[in-house]
Amino acid sequence: MKTYVVGGAVRDELLGLPVQDRDHVVVGATPEEMVDIGYKPVGQDFPVFLHPQTREEYALARTERKSGRGYKGFTVFASPEVTLEEDLRRRDLTINAMARDESGNLIDPYNGQRDLEAKVLRHVSEAFAEDPVRILRVARFAARFADFNIAPETMELMRGMVNAGEVDELVPERVWQEISRGLMEKRPSRMFLVLRECGALKKLLPEVDKLFGVPQPPEYHPEIDTGLHVMLVLDWAAQQLFSLPVRFAALTHDLGKGATPQELWPKHIGHEAKSVELVRMLSERIRVPADCRDLAIAVARDHGNVHRALELRSGTVVELFERVDAFRRPERFMEFLRACECDFHGRPGYESRPFPEINYLQQALALAQGVDAGEVAKRVDPARIKEAVFQARAEAIAAWRQREG
Ligand code: ATP
Ligand code: MG
8 A cells, every 4th residue: 555645735835835734545345345444434425534644545456437428427436556647647637647655756647747837737637537527727827827828729628618518517606616715816817717718607607707897987997997996906905815705795896887788888787786696696696604695785885985984974874884794793894895895996007096084984983983872862852753863963073074175
């Protein structure tokens, strides 16, 4: 029996990156032998074990063959006769198909190291086409390794898979899992651009795909194209290391612009309400978790008001706070502001332009929070408490505005 470190750990070590988790392949052993020497079986679909001390994953070398549609339709074959090379061959990319043996030798039958040096994402074999999840993985790795290119033949293969209807088989949970991980990478725009290039974006996130080619007014949007704007917004969010909900809100805030009738271009009056509707549909379809969905809805609905914050009446500002639930969830309101900030800075030439609206709304919220609701309640008729608290908050903001000029 021989064990090897494989996959991401070998890749990241060669790249000089910190290794997160170390996966191992075992050649020449049976499940019974693994259990006998103390490994704990954990795999359901194929034989995987946890090391009794390190808790790292050890999988028996296996091959996989397509036996049905979709990513579950696989026949797994594991036996002591399966070689390391055969196991590596079923992997997605050459840079993920390298192994290191116990004495530290690199085993690289598919030239992963060469592709790593040339910064190329290349499929290992034609078997790549058997699993549509791999399209999402490639797009995600493109977002992580932002200076890597996709081999033309791999892009061609992915296009073929999309045309053959392969991505229609992806389960929603898996789509969200990969998209959300890609959103957290260094350059999330690349995931969407890769998915768009192979045609998968149109099938998976048609609402996002539609934004490309939709113009916006050049006086506010030097980049003009809405899809391009959203990509800039996303990458700005990633540069700030903002959270997943902020990044998802950044991705979806302008979805409504894709629904504007062409004769109204480049204006998008009322796109906020359409964005809300589309965010809801998209979130439902790919099972976006509630925290991401709710922040995205708030940002879709109210980002215009944040951009206009300095012109809003103080009562309107308090209404905005109430809609976003800022009094009960101030931390979430910060996330909301962060997403709006990304929208502002995600335009060419706006990257370091000041956006005073953020500070203004934060200070206004602090003043409105400073209103002692209990005190106000004592002074008025019980039926009027809500209204009186609202008034007191608006007045606190108005008085401050007057003082500051
Ligand atoms: P990360 O740093 O994101 O963990 P990784 O390369 O380690 O990246 P994992 O999802 O942990 O990715 O998978 C471990 C290894 O298993 C990969 O390096 C790859 O060799 C293989 N692999 C995982 N998923 C697939 C898949 N859908 N198709 C083919 N190979 C896969
Ligand atoms: Mg890994």
